[in-house]
Amino acid sequence: MALALSRPVPRSHLSPGQLLVAGAIAAFLLLFLVVPVATVIYVAFTEKGTGAFTLVNFLDFARTDLFVRSFWNSVYVSGMSVVWASVFALPLAYLTTRFEFRGAALIQTLGFLPLIMPPFVGAVAMQLLFGRNGTVNLLLDDWFGVKVPFMDGLNGVIFVQSVHYFPFILINLSAALRNIDRSMEEAAQNLGSSGFRLFRRVVFPLALPGYLAGASLVFVKVFDDLATPLLLNVKDMLAPQAYLRVTSIGIADPMGYVIAVVLIVASILAMWASAAAMKGRDYATVQRGGGGLAKRRLKPWESALAYGIVGLILLLVLAPHIGLFLLSIATIWSFSPFPDAFTLAHYARVFGESSIYIKNTLIYATLAGLIDVVLGTAIAYLVLRTRLVGRHWLDWAATAALAIPGVVLGIGYLRTFYGVTLPGGTPLAALWIMVVLALAIRRLPYALRACYAALQQISVSLEEAAENLGATKTRTVRRVVVPLMTGGILAGFISSFSTAAVELSATLMLVQSNSDAPLAYGLYVFMQSPAGRGAGAALGIVAVLLVALSTFASHLVVERSQRAKGAAQ
Amino acid sequence: MAAPIPHPAPRTRAAGVRVEGVNLSYGTNHVLKDVNLEIRPGEFFAFLGPSGCGKTTLLRLIAGFNQADTGSVIVGGEDISGLPPWKRDVGMVFQSYALWPHMTVRRNVAFGLEERKLPRQEIEARVERALDLVGLRHLAERRPSQLSGGQQQRVAVARTVAVEPKVLLLDEPLSNLDAKMRVQVRRELRDLQQRLGITTIFVTHDQEEANTICDRIAVMSDGVVQQVGTPMELYERPANLFVANFLGTANILEGRIQGQGPDRIFNIEDGIVLPIPPDAVVPADAKLVFRPQDAALDRVETGAVPLPGTIAHREFLGSSVRYGIQIGGTEIVVDTPFQSGNVLHEPGRPITVSVSPRSALWLAS
Ligand SMILES: Nc1ncnc2c1ncn2[C@@H]1O[C@H](COP(=O)(O)OP(=O)(O)O)[C@@H](O)[C@H]1O
Ligand SMILES: [Mg+2]
Numbered sequence: 001m002a003l004a005l006s007r008p009v010p011r012s013h014l015s016p017g018q019l020l021v022a023g024a025i026a027a028f029l030l031l032f033l034v035v036p037v038a039t040v041i042y043v044a045f046t047e048k049g050t051g052a053f054t055l056v057n058f059l060d061f062a063r064t065d066l067f068v069r070s071f072w073n074s075v076y077v078s079g080m081s082v083v084w085a086s087v088f089a090l091p092l093a094y095l096t097t098r099f100e101f102r103g104a105a106l107i108q109t110l111g112f113l114p115l116i117m118p119p120f121v122g123a124v125a126m127q128l129l130f131g132r133n134g135t136v137n138l139l140l141d142d143w144f145g146v147k148v149p150f151m152d153g154l155n156g157v158i159f160v161q162s163v164h165y166f167p168f169i170l171i172n173l174s175a176a177l178r179n180i181d182r183s184m185e186e187a188a189q190n191l192g193s194s195g196f197r198l199f200r201r202v203v204f205p206l207a208l209p210g211y212l213a214g215a216s217l218v219f220v221k222v223f224d225d226l227a228t229p230l231l232l233n234v235k236d237m238l239a240p241q242a243y244l245r246v247t248s249i250g251i252a253d254p255m256g257y258v259i260a261v262v263l264i265v266a267s268i269l270a271m272w273a274s275a276a277a278m279k280g281r282d283y284a285t286v287q288r289g290g291g292g293l294a295k296r297r298l299k300p301w302e303s304a305l306a307y308g309i310v311g312l313i314l315l316l317v318l319a320p321h322i323g324l325f326l327l328s329i330a331t332i333w334s335f336s337p338f339p340d341a342f343t344l345a346h347y348a349r350v351f352g353e354s355s356i357y358i359k360n361t362l363i364y365a366t367l368a369g370l371i372d373v374v375l376g377t378a379i380a381y382l383v384l385r386t387r388l389v390g391r392h393w394l395d396w397a398a399t400a401a402l403a404i405p406g407v408v409l410g411i412g413y414l415r416t417f418y419g420v421t422l423p424g425g426t427p428l429a430a431l432w433i434m435v436v437l438a439l440a441i442r443r444l445p446y447a448l449r450a451c452y453a454a455l456q457q458i459s460v461s462l463e464e465a466a467e468n469l470g471a472t473k474t475r476t477v478r479r480v481v482v483p484l485m486t487g488g489i490l491a492g493f494i495s496s497f498s499t500a501a502v503e504l505s506a507t508l509m510l511v512q513s514n515s516d517a518p519l520a521y522g523l524y525v526f527m528q529s530p531a532g533r534g535a536g537a538a539l540g541i542v543a544v545l546l547v548a549l550s551t552f553a554s555h556l557v558v559e560r561s562q563r564a565k566g567a568a569q
Numbered sequence: 570m571a572a573p574i575p576h577p578a579p580r581t582r583a584a585g586v587r588v589e590g591v592n593l594s595y596g597t598n599h600v601l602k603d604v605n606l607e608i609r610p611g612e613f614f615a616f617l618g619p620s621g622c623g624k625t626t627l628l629r630l631i632a633g634f635n636q637a638d639t640g641s642v643i644v645g646g647e648d649i650s651g652l653p654p655w656k657r658d659v660g661m662v663f664q665s666y667a668l669w670p671h672m673t674v675r676r677n678v679a680f681g682l683e684e685r686k687l688p689r690q691e692i693e694a695r696v697e698r699a700l701d702l703v704g705l706r707h708l709a710e711r712r713p714s715q716l717s718g719g720q721q722q723r724v725a726v727a728r729t730v731a732v733e734p735k736v737l738l739l740d741e742p743l744s745n746l747d748a749k750m751r752v753q754v755r756r757e758l759r760d761l762q763q764r765l766g767i768t769t770i771f772v773t774h775d776q777e778e779a780n781t782i783c784d785r786i787a788v789m790s791d792g793v794v795q796q797v798g799t800p801m802e803l804y805e806r807p808a809n810l811f812v813a814n815f816l817g818t819a820n821i822l823e824g825r826i827q828g829q830g831p832d833r834i835f836n837i838e839d840g841i842v843l844p845i846p847p848d849a850v851v852p853a854d855a856k857l858v859f860r861p862q863d864a865a866l867d868r869v870e871t872g873a874v875p876l877p878g879t880i881a882h883r884e885f886l887g888s889s890v891r892y893g894i895q896i897g898g899t900e901i902v903v904d905t906p907f908q909s910g911n912v913l914h915e916p917g918r919p920i921t922v923s924v925s926p927r928s929a930l931w932l933a934s
Contacts, residue, residue, distance in 0.1 A: 187667035189654040191681030
């Protein structure tokens with residue numbers, strides 16, 4: 001994480017407390033991130049049994065048709081998902097930022113909705129709507145006598161993933177478009193450029209960094225996702241293969257580890273490629289002056305066309321939500337465009353016998369969120385406010401979790417902690433607390449960022465004033481720093497909480513019994529049998545509401561703390 | 570830019586600019602009020618006025634980025650009011666320079682020529698020429714972010730003049746430079762304009778900038794053109810109090826005009842009265858205005874009536890001394906030249922101030 005320090009770090013004396021905290025964080029990251037990942041890599045490169053270094057596992061990988069095909073399938077699906085996500089995101093971003101467009105804010109908000117639902121949940125609803133015997137195809141067959149294989153094989157994964165992840169491109173591209181200094185465009189017009197040439201030569205190149213950031217994120221997320229292909233019964237992709245190897249053949253089989261290493265490398269490569277492509281292209285600091293792109297007025301027919309396009313895209317990307325809701329209140333829905341009758345029984349079931357899933361989710365996500373903000377605040381403080389040697393390593397290690405797919409972390413935990421048994425004989429890896437730790441590690445980079453932002457906004461002089469009045473470092477942190485960071489910390493907590501609540505990849509590997517399972521796992525179990533789908537959908541709706549509410553809450557918190565700070569200045 | 574020109578300067582088609590009856594509002598904010606201007610071909614013209622008075626708005630109107638509610642813009646005899654910006658052939662240098670960060674200096678400068686679909690060889694030749702003109706040929710392959718503020722400004726100018734527009738518009742082109750660069754660059758701009766002979770409109774809020782390099786200036790306030798004239802005309806014969814105040818320092822004495830014809834007097838305060846010269850044109854509600862260097866202390870100018878005052882304070886400025894003098898309820902300033910050996914007046918001392926009728930201005934707001 002690149003940190004621009006706007007003020008000199010105070011020349012502080014290291015207190016034993018700081019050393020202790022730094023040591024504890026280092027130990028935590030080492031134990032629950034570095035060691036498991038290193039173990040995975042180590043196993044992939046060693047001979048089974050002897051422990052000698054070898055590349056034979058990778059040769060096996062390259063010689064096995066299934067793996068090679070899985071690899072290319074993963075690349076293809078990720079690439080096509082980026083393409084389709086761009087197709088959805090580009091018009092929305094361009095139309096809402098570039099033209100006077102009624103409801104632009106609403107469209108942007110609706111555009112984010114897909115993110116608050118786990119993609120595999122949407123997959124089931126998409127099957128019902130777009131599958132071979134889904135609503136759309138039944139209607140198409142009725143009217144025109146054709147069926148379109150939207151959801152067949154890899155198509156289905158691409159469709160579901162691009163609908164789910166396109167907001168990443170929308171968010172980044174819209175922000176980039178809004179940040180373009182309006183005079184950049186006017187200068188081009190002044191020199192004789194207009195229309196599509198203007199877009200191609202000036203506007204899009206300036207927005208390219210934002211687009212690439214979003215596109216690479218989509219690529220990595222799709223590449224690493226486990227649950228969606230599994231639920232769509234697509235097994236010849238990399239992440240499902242890793243999972244199936246480890247769960248069906250066992251944790252001793254090296255192939256799962258080799259695939260894990262391939263996943264890590266692909267993640268890092270994609271991030272590196274986007275960073276390299278953006279090198280020297282971050283224009284935000286070069287542009288001066290004010291105002292985003294000048295907004296144009298649309299002619300009536302252009303306006304009608306634009307609203308038509310936007311409406312169609314929104315309908316498409318919101319289809320999973322609509323389908324899921326219908327499914328959650330349907331008695332039977334199969335081989336018919338719409339459900340036959342409606343019922344609330346699924347909700348009763350979810351809140352009755354299956355409420356354990358909700359309870360577990362609340363506990364796990366809360367704990368993971370707490371761990372994240374404690375670690376995040378401490379790391380941010382150590383990096384920004386002390387001169388502790390090696391403090392940046394903590395930052396880098398925590399941020400590196402971004403590049404570790406959930407499956408990989410899950411495999412690493414199984415391997416590392418299975419051998420460790422508790423006095424009662426249970427392996428450490430089977431404890432539910434492992435799920436919490438994995439969730440915490442996975443979400444830590446995001447929480448850390450929120451904490452950094454919060455701390456950077458606090459002037460050092462506020463702390464110096466406290467020290468000047470006799471407060472020690474520790475007391476200053478407690479009485480001045482943490483209270484001022486509350487808004488940012490809370491926002492970090494909520495974002496960790498809400499994403500941890502629907503995370504599945506690592507969970508799928510670590511959950512050992514139904515009674516320990518969180519909501520996402522329960523969803524997955526439900527969704528696998530036709531009979532469970534109604535209840536699964538109801539559980540999905542609960543998950544969506546949970547995430548939506550906490551996202552909204554974090555929004556309020558951030559806004560309120562900003563207002564309060566504004567008023568204090 | 571100081572280097573001799575290696576190529577003959579490009580010939581531009583100098584065109585006059587006429588702004589006729591322009592009104593423009595942003596919602597209820599009436600920003601330009603019946604603006605009429607005539608800018609001659611090849612002239613270096615300034616829009617001068619305090620910030621927020623509508624200079625940028627007027628300039629962007631000429632470039633086509635703002636739409637007038639009424640009125641028209643005529644360039645070289647052609648009414649361009651209905652044309653979009655990219656068809657106007659009116660080159661604008663933006664206050665922020667607006668150099669595209671994703672292109673090198675060369676690509677930036679070539680952009681407008683490429684949009685005009687010129688043959689490649691001609692584009693190359695004209696890019697070189699434009700870069701020579703601003704002395705930046707050696708930096709052609711750099712990115713804008715690798716240039717200093719002054720260099721960026723020159724690239725922005727080169728990019729605009731490369732297309733040889735009919736008119737060159739400069740929106741506060743010096744405002745992003747430090748004070749020393751500003752003086753140098755403004756000279757270079759003037760030099761370049763002279764060589765190209767291009768009609769140029771220069772927007773600034775700094776009277777010194779406008780005075781030093783422009784042929785004529787339109788002084789604007791609150792969306793209204795107050796006066797148009799050469800720098801000297803504006804200084805010597807300001808049309809109203811605003812212009813007098815905005816260009817240089819002016820003393821303003823309030824009073825009542827009493828009497829008729831040759832007996833008119835200006836009653837400043839009880840006991841302080843000035844006769845008004847019979848030939849002076851004095852608008853109703855006029856005030857007496859004069860420049861600090863146009864008054865004499867303890868010495869009566871021909872035809873002048875001295876005013877009694879007291880020295881309130883004194884500033885020694887080296888080549889001159891500025892006295893603050895209390896006359897009745899008003900404080901005025903008077904500059905006197907300083908030569909070695911002069912004795913200064915002490916604060917608190919009574920003194921007379923006299924203004925020759927030639928230098929006295931009678932202005933209303
Ligand atoms: N896009 C705009 N929308 C609304 N008001 C504007 C806009 N641009 C300028 N104004 C207003 O018009 C007035 C003149 O602005 P401007 O032409 O930028 O002044 P100047 O360049 O002389 O400083 C100001 O009161 C400003 O607030
Ligand atoms: Mg301006």
